Amino acid sequence: MLKFQLMQMMHYIIRPMEYGDIPQVAQIDREAFPGEWVFRSQSAYKRDLDNPSVRYIAACMKREGVESGGRVVQRLLWFKRLFSHECHLDSSEYIVGFSGFWIMMREAHLIAIGVRDGYRRLGIGEGLLIATIGLAQVVNANIATLEVRASNEIAQALYKKYGFQVVGRRPRYYSSDGEDAIIMSTDNITSTSFQASFQQLRKAHAQRHPEPLAQVR
Numbered sequence: 001m002l003k004f005q006l007m008q009m010m011h012y013i014i015r016p017m018e019y020g021d022i023p024q025v026a027q028i029d030r031e032a033f034p035g036e037w038v039f040r041s042q043s044a045y046k047r048d049l050d051n052p053s054v055r056y057i058a059a060c061m062k063r064e065g066v067e068s069g070g071r072v073v074q075r076l077l078w079f080k081r082l083f084s085h086e087c088h089l090d091s092s093e094y095i096v097g098f099s100g101f102w103i104m105m106r107e108a109h110l111i112a113i114g115v116r117d118g119y120r121r122l123g124i125g126e127g128l129l130i131a132t133i134g135l136a137q138v139v140n141a142n143i144a145t146l147e148v149r150a151s152n153e154i155a156q157a158l159y160k161k162y163g164f165q166v167v168g169r170r171p172r173y174y175s176s177d178g179e180d181a182i183i184m185s186t187d188n189i190t191s192t193s194f195q196a197s198f199q200q201l202r203k204a205h206a207q208r209h210p211e212p213l214a215q216v217r
């Protein structure tokens with residue numbers, strides 16, 4: 001389980017997505033990917049959680065202390081589990097972001113990374129990408145790939161930061177508006193050079209968002 005501090009009083013953890021997270025994740029999906037979310041309906045998420053080739057993770061805060069607008073979290077809950085897929089429902093968890101990938105042969109293909117509006121630019125998207133690449137390594141992937149909207153410079157900046165390079169283009173990939181997709185891919189994520197740079201970025205991220213050890217409950 002990865003733990004991060006957003007700011008003095010806002011903490012979150014990243015853990016495997018559970019069935020009980022699906023309504024909140026679908027909400028973030030609708031917000032982050034307007035026009036596309038229909039392709040990841042709640043039943044599609046459910047199917048994906050049952051699919052051993054798919055991995056979803058969620059960034060969550062303890063709901064206690066979250067204002068109705070979902071902006072302030074005052075208390076922290078540390079969860080005991082790490083990357084297990086046991087199911088439990090806990091309405092006290094407030095999901096602020098998610099990501100997922102499917103694995104085929106040794107390729108981890110990112111499905112999506114989304115962070116709630118109002119929680120962006122706090123390092124959560126990067127934390128999710130770090131956890132996703134880490135998990136891809138655990139499941140023995142040696143390359144990570146994705147498609148991203150050609151106009152989505154924010155996401156492309158995040159991916160480039162983590163070594164993804166543009167390797168192709170899919171014309172009119174997005175059926176909602178006919179926008180092209182850019183295909184991005186990493187070098188071998190198990191290589192020494194990728195690992196060195198990944199660990200450096202991970203360390204820099206941890207320094208900007210240090211673990212609040214004194215406040216762990």
Ligand SMILES: CC(C)(COP(=O)(O)OP(=O)(O)OC[C@H]1O[C@@H](n2cnc3c(N)ncnc32)[C@H](O)[C@@H]1OP(=O)(O)O)[C@@H](O)C(=O)NCCC(=O)NCCS
Pocket residue numbers: 032033111112113114115116119120121122123124125126127148152153154155157158161
């Ligand atoms: C893309 C997204 C996940 C980033 O999440 P986030 O939590 O805001 O990002 P972070 O705060 O962790 O930022 C990490 C990096 O992303 C890039 N980035 C994030 N926001 C940015 C912005 N407004 N402008 C430029 N770069 C930005 C930067 O490279 C940043 O690194 P830096 O802090 O060293 O500059 C979020 O904007 C989002 O959910 N967008 C809608 C859904 C989407 O487009 N998903 C990606 C396609 S699958």
